[in-house]
Amino acid sequence: AQTVTQSQPEMSVQEAETVTLSCTYDTSESNYYLFWYKQPPSRQMILVIRQEAYKQQNATENRFSVNFQKAAKSFSLKISDSQLGDTAMYFCAFMKIGNQFYFGTGTSLTVIP
Amino acid sequence: GAGVSQTPSNKVTEKGKYVELRCDPISGHTALYWYRQSLGQGPEFLIYFQGTGAADDSGLPNDRFFAVRPEGSVSTLKIQRTERGDSAVYLCASSLTGDSYNEQFFGPGTRLTVL
Incomplete structure (x- = not known):
């Protein structure tokens, strides 16, 4: 079975800072996707x-x-120059492979002005 | 339309009633997915359609849940004899094909409340 764990239920960051x-996840699969x-x-x-x-190369999309x-x-996900x-x-x-998603329980992020 | 749409956006029903939730995928997308998101949780997979057929229905919790996609576009999730534990947001997603590398585009969901 696949499990996805997000250990931070809530986080906050100042605007323009990095968070x-x-x-973490657990699987016996060798080929898969992460989102x-x-x-x-x-x-x-x-x-x-x-x-x-x-x-092997880490994905990046702008910030x-x-x-x-x-x-x-x-x-882990890094957000640079955090915006409101x-x-x-x-x-x-x-x-x-086969399209079934397994989601974590989520992290609530608040960007503070 | 431009994105995945779901109707209704909110549905309140009484325990024991039957409900239908509708999903309109992005035009041309052959793959369609249903998820259930309970309060404070991430979405949980229910069923995946490739065209008109259910390619994977292993996430349906029991036989009260059923989904159809008769013409390979619009899909309806049907819940019989609703229970309070069915209260959740039901999300629909579609992708161009069923290949794993295709992005799934999500709709805004239907919030179902069973009283």
Whole structure:
């Protein structure tokens, strides 16, 4: 079975600062995908960043980057230059080949002006 | 439409009643997914359609839950004899194909409250 653990239920960061959200996962699969999704109060899940497990290079998308440690089964998200619009729930997710998503319980991030 | 839409946005029903939740995927997307998100939790997979057929329904919790996608576009999630524990946000997502590398685009969800 696949599990995804987010150990930080809530976090806050000052505007323009950097914050890192943690995620660990457990799987016996060798090939899979990892994701970070953002869910604002509107409830709509928005893809932030995606990482293929077979790629050693960490994914980056503008202010968002990941630290993917495959051996440690760790997949943290770093948000640089935090903006007020980054305030949301953030979910880490694992997808094995075959499309079934496994989500963590989320981290509520508040950006403080 | 431009994105995945779901109707209704909110549904309140009484225990024991039947409900239908609708999902309109992005035009041209062949894969469609249903998830359930309980309060304080991440979404949980329910069912995945490839075209008209259910490719994976292993997440449906019991036989009170059923979903259809008769023409390969719109999908309806049906819940019979609703229970208070069914209260949750039901999310729908679609992707261009069923390949894992295709991004899943989520709708805003339907919040179901069973009294």
